[in-house]
Amino acid sequence: MFRAFIITCLGFGLSTAAWANPTKTLLLSPDHLKAAWQNYALQRTAAGTPMHVVSLSEVAARYKGRDIQEKMRVCIRKHIDQVDVTAVILGGDSSPDGGLIPDRDTYHKNMWGNDTDIPSDLYYISPGSWDADGDGVYGEWADDKEEISYPDGSISIGRIPVRSIEDVQSYGNKVTAYLASISIGQAVGELTFTCAVQSAYPKVYRSATEFIPSVWKDGKVNIFFNDMTSWDNGKGEGSFDLSPKNFVGKINEGLTNKWHIHGHGLTDQWVLEKDAEFSIPFVKALKNIDNLPVITTVSCFTGNFDDEEDPCISEAMLRSPIGGAIAIVAPSREGKPHFHDPEKEFPLMVKEGKLDGTTQTMTSFWMAGLGEGRLIGHALSAAKASLADDAKRSATYHQGLCELNLLGDPTLPVR
Ligand SMILES: [Ca+2]
Ligand SMILES: [Ca+2]
DSSP states (O other), X not given: OHHHHHHHHHTOSGGXXXXXXXXXXXXXXXXXXXXXXXXXXXXXXXXXXXXXXEEHHHHHHHOXXXXXXXXXXXXXXXXHHHHOOOEEEXXXXXXXXXXXXXXXXXXXXXXXXXXXXXXXXXXXXXXXXXXXXXXXXXXXXXTTGGGOOOOOSSOEEEEOOOOSHHHHHHHHHHHHHHHHTOOTTOOOSEEEEEEOOGGGHHHHHXXXXXXXXXXXXXXXXXXXXXXXXXXXXXSOTTOSOOOHHHHHHHHHXXXXXXXXXXXXXXXXXXXXXXXXXXXHHHHTTOOOTTSOOEEEEOOTTTTOTTSSSOOOHHHHHHHOSSSSOSEEEEESSOOOOOOSSHHHHHHHHHHHOOOOHHHHHHHHHHIIIIISOOBHHHHHHHHHHTTHHHHHHOHHHHXXXXXXXXXXXXXXXXX
């Protein structure tokens, strides 16, 4: 009975038979954006990704839970378990007081200190409550272990942190442009690794020159470090500065449509060579609507979508109507290098390029997207799945998986 009810509600009836491998998608929307998201869902459904929208007040009325976040999780899990939804979109921004689509704050205590409010969208696709001891504090590595689970790669989640109807419309336009510029399953364009921090060169260099090329045979990976770049042209190593101007130029040029950004960051900026700030005003200089990149970044706070300060740099990149990015995997907080035994492993990272948990997640993401042809959200889920055992072993890896969120539509291909 419930199944029939829910199928009717979802509109996932007979029409879905047309799709060979549909990624059935559930989109949770703030009430005032529901009509706009329904237009987006129609657009995506017509393009082969059946998508259904449920508003937050419908979630609140139909599902049980101690707060709206728990009701959202229960709603999402019902759709996964009963009508085979495999992708989830949170269609709104979040803020410290809740915001349009509230995040679930998780608690972390480990070698990096105490964090009480790391937003973890991962929670929403989990079968468990993330609060085994029932104290109302979620995601505690030791106390809530029994109820915490990590993705297995089959279900994905992403948040499109919009606020207005205009934001939804321009994201829809960008998705149309993105899909028009690709053939699904075909890897095209270049992937560029930037690195503005010397101690990270060895590990980033290994990701770029060993790991990714091992599975992405036809692709081209560029290096864009302070002291060496793929575009130095005989003028000396690193002569093509990793400056905001050159970064804007490379994005607008459009050959690089995949970026990994490594280095320091703040909520509103990536810090590039010579501490130059790629900040929100530079986003306006991006006119790359026909070549929108997927971006991964480890830079601190660049995915701080739930902050009072809005937009964070990743949100600015996603909301820009004429350019920017189509999807970004970014840390909502510091994006630390996570190791089981930091005393032993950190020097190995600097010397031999041993990958820490965060860099490993990003590297695995590209390998799953480019090597296995997984969709953006499923590539991140697969990357996190590969680190699930590490997260069960160390609280610091648990934090790593929680603080990295996907901002953007998870059902798009990595081109
Ligand atoms: Ca707890
Ligand atoms: Ca925000």
